[in-house]
Amino acid sequence: NAGVTQTPKFRILKIGQSMTLQCAQDMNHNYMYWYRQDPGMGLKLIYYSVGAGITDKGEVPNGYNVSRSTTEDFPLRLELAAPSQTSVYFCASSYSEQGAGELFFGEGSRLTVL
Amino acid sequence: GENVEQHPSTLSVQEGDSAVIKCTYSDSASNYFPWYKQELGKGPQLIIDIRSNVGEKKDQRIAVTLNKTAKHFSLHITETQPEDSAVYFCAASINDYKLSFGAGTTVTVRA
Numbered sequence: 001n002a003g004v005t006q007t008p009k010f011r012i013l014k015i016g017q018s019m020t021l022q023c024a025q026d027m028n029h030n031y032m033y034w035y036r037q038d039p040g041m042g043l044k045l046i047y048y049s050v051g052a053g054i055t056d057k058g059e060v061p062n063g064y065n066v067s068r069s070t071t072e073d074f075p076l077r078l079e080l081a082a083p084s085q086t087s088v089y090f091c092a093s094s095y096s097e098q099g100a101g102e103l104f105f106g107e108g109s110r111l112t113v114l
Numbered sequence: 115g116e117n118v119e120q121h122p123s124t125l126s127v128q129e130g131d132s133a134v135i136k137c138t139y140s141d142s143a144s145n146y147f148p149w150y151k152q153e154l155g156k157g158p159q160l161i162i163d164i165r166s167n168v169g170e171k172k173d174q175r176i177a178v179t180l181n182k183t184a185k186h187f188s189l190h191i192t193e194t195q196p197e198d199s200a201v202y203f204c205a206a207s208i209n210d211y212k213l214s215f216g217a218g219t220t221v222t223v224r225a
Contacts, residue, residue: 105158
């Protein structure tokens with residue numbers, strides 16, 4: 001049982017490049033999330049999904065896209081990378097039949113845009 | 115949306131002493147308040163949570179208190195140990211699975 005797995009762990013991008021951060025969970029969780037973490041700013045929700053085929057915007061969605069074609073996978077796509085997207089990205093999942101439940105986080109993906 | 119403020123941003127305590135972290139929230143409809151611990155190079159991990167129908171909850175050396183009237187909640191760690199050194203995040207939610215996190219508190223336990 002691996003929990004939440006994120007790849008890659010580190011990546012350097014040039015301005016204008018695109019990339020996809022991968023996230024997979026093997027706990028059969030219905031909810032999945034992408035957060036970004038910036039120093040002194042806590043965790044900000046980018047996108048989330050309540051189940052396969054359903055996604056919605058969080059607090060800071062601009063510059064990102066997601067898809068949820070299966071229960072297990074929730075990739076985050078960065079189009080036209082900008083320096084403001086330099087951050088540590090965390091994928092998380094949870095299971096709940098009614099509202100908030102414990103979030104299980106991956107170990108993070110550190111992205112630098114130069 | 116919900117706004118969560120967390121204080122202090124850094125906290126240094128002597129091993130064996132207590133540590134207290136305080137958070138305030140803006141939306142009186144929030145009803146779920148978890149605390150997460152993040153060790154260096156890892157993702158955050160839930161350590162304790164409380165719902166709005168409860169005023170206090172304890173789990174060994176960790177306790178959380180909630181004051182709904184004042185819209186604040188606190189994390190208390192007693193008998194601190196070196197392994198308690200980490201970044202701690204509070205969060206609040208209106209039962210809709212979208213947590214709003216505080217900015218975090220870096221706790222350092224001095225031996």
